[in-house]
Amino acid sequence: MQNTPKGMRLQIGVFGARNAGKSSLLNRLAGQQISIVSDVAGTTTDPIEKAMELQPVGPVLLIDTAGLDDEGTLGEMRVEKSRKVLERTDLALIVSGTGSWNSLEKNLAEQFSALKIPFIAVFNKSDCCLPEESLLQQFDAQKIPVVSVSALTATKVSWIGRKTTGQKKIDKQGATRLPVSFYPSNSPVEGLSAA
Numbered sequence: 001m002q003n004t005p006k007g008m009r010l011q012i013g014v015f016g017a018r019n020a021g022k023s024s025l026l027n028r029l030a031g032q033q034i035s036i037v038s039d040v041a042g043t044t045t046d047p048i049e050k051a052m053e054l055q056p057v058g059p060v061l062l063i064d065t066a067g068l069d070d071e072g073t074l075g076e077m078r079v080e081k082s083r084k085v086l087e088r089t090d091l092a093l094i095v096s097g098t099g100s101w102n103s104l105e106k107n108l109a110e111q112f113s114a115l116k117i118p119f120i121a122v123f124n125k126s127d128c129c130l131p132e133e134s135l136l137q138q139f140d141a142q143k144i145p146v147v148s149v150s151a152l153t154a155t156k157v158s159w160i161g162r163k164t165t166g167q168k169k170i171d172k173q174g175a176t177r178l179p180v181s182f183y184p185s186n187s188p189v190e191g192l193s194a195a
C-alpha cells in the first residue's frame, strides 16, 4: 500500500488557526511524531505530508498546514502555501482549538462548500474547552459533521452528526459526494477513539 501513487491517495488536509492543534491531530492520526508540536504559534511552516493506510478508508495522504492566521511577510507566504493545499484537498478537517467557531473557521467552511470539498468540523482540546450546545445545533441544522476530540489525551468526546443509512466507501472519485452518514462510524478521525 505504501507504493500507492500520491495522486491515488485520498488527500486529507488539516486546516485552522495557529495553535489549534493541527499538528498534534495529524500525529495522533498517524500514530507517529511526524509534525513538530509546540505552544509557539506558527510552529508549522511548510505543509507536512504523511502517506499512510487509514482504516477503513484506505490509502490516504495526511497534510498538515501552517495556521491560516499567520502574519507578517513570512506568515503570508506560509498562508499562501496552506491555501494551495486547500485546493487539492479531497477531505478537509477544520480544526478549532478554542471551542468556538470564528471568522477564520467560517471562511474556511465557506470556501470548502464553494469548492464542493467535504469537511469535518473538529473541536480539538476537548479536555479544556467544548463547544456550546447551541453551536453544535447549528452544525446539525446545516448537516455539517462535527467531532470533539483531544489530540493530547487521544479522546474522542462525541460524534455529532446526522445518522442515516447507506454508507458509501470513500475514494477519490466519491470524496465530493460523501453522504453525511459516512462520518459518525467511518470517519478518518475515528482513529481518535478513546485510549
Ligand SMILES: Nc1nc2c(ncn2[C@@H]2O[C@H](COP(=O)(O)OP(=O)(O)OP(=O)(O)O)[C@@H](O)[C@H]2O)c(=O)[nH]1
Binding pocket: 017, 018, 019, 020, 021, 022, 023, 024, 025, 036, 037, 038, 039, 040, 041, 042, 043, 044, 045, 065, 066, 067, 124, 125, 126, 127, 128, 149, 150, 151, 152, 153
Ligand atoms: N490541552 C490540549 N492541548 C493541546 C491539544 N492538542 C494540542 N495541544 C497543544 O496545543 C499547542 C499547539 O499544538 P500544535 O499541534 O503545535 O498546534 P498547530 O495547530 O499545529 O500550531 P501551528 O503549527 O503553530 O499552526 C501545543 O502546546 C500542544 O501540546 C489538546 O487536545 N488539548
Ligand SMILES: [Mg+2]
Binding pocket: 022, 023, 024, 035, 036, 037, 043, 044, 064, 065
Ligand atoms: Mg503545526
